[in-house]
Amino acid sequence: MKKQSIISVVAAVALAAGSAVALAPASSAAAKVITIAYQGPLTGEEAQVGIDELNGVKYAVALFNAKNKGKYEVKIVSVDDQGSGTEAAKVAPGTASNKKIIALVGPAYSGATINSLPFYKQTNLPMISPSATRVSITDPTQGLIGFPVFHRVPPTDLVQGPALYKLATKGVTAPKVFVIDDQSPYGVGLVEYMGKAGLAFAGKDSVPDTTTDWSATISKVKSASANVVIFTGYYAQAATLYRQLRDSGYTGILAGGDGVLSPGILSLASASILEGVRLTGGTVPLSEISAKLEADFKKKLGVSSGTYAAESIDATNVFLGCISKGVSTRDAMLKCVKAYKGKSISGSNLSFDKYGDNAGGVMNGFEIKGGAIKFTGAIK
16 A cells, blocks of 8 residues: 555545644633544453544544634543443443434444444434444345444455455465354354355354353364364454464464454464464554554554554544534434545545445455564455
């Protein structure tokens, strides 16, 4: 991806949100206060994903508030669903009923999204997820689960499933693929769309997302003589699976989808265990857009950007662009989002089709090397 200067990139962030580049907090008695929310896992095993996304939201809002000091002050309500559909169903009603909130970035995960939607649809709360990729949420043949309030930035699992299989088997002679899902809507969906693409499996297993003892699954992997293992759940569980597979003597390829694509996994298993793990995600690291942008993000927020930070900024900027046009209600926000046509901070086109999917978007590859997640480019 073409590198850009910090001036051009941050200006792109600013223009998308109607904002400039300073990050000083806004505060003025005359400023119109607007409230948006972020929902994702902020505690529990999956918290790193939510923290990374929330930081992207904070960055975009800080830019906007600094530019619009005295005119607008956007506040953020953080909603912790722990990445759980069950927890999401508990926290969503309160978010939905908070009339100050006119837009929501998230939820991060597909299961949490599905369980939140009844409440957000009932109260017409516009949503843009940086990372929920389950196809059924926007598939008109599956009941219009998310319509009309749900929108998303990344490509769906209809794209990610086959791309993950392709990346996992790249360069492998006579691949024998064993795929494991965690029984979540996201995990099951990834396997489903690999199958619908006509891709072959040496074996499959489906386990609860609370599984910690992988001995039964590992026995199945070995019985299948698999040389590629794909896990379609989330990173905390993936770390345990990968560790136990390596400890059992498995030497083949390990791979996972964007649920595993989080810096959080790096602290849950050793670098030697994770070396060579292949991952997919509809995200572009800020450092790939511009090293200077990444440095600016770190300087302003005190931490490096994480997975889906760019997409969180993009989602937030759609809402902020609408606010800059005077939008201050849920109904007006939903209408504005539906009509939105702009650019992501990486320069790609960003708009939503009738059902909420981004008309653009690319699935990218990543690999863990030397204890770090490295971007390897678009999967072709």
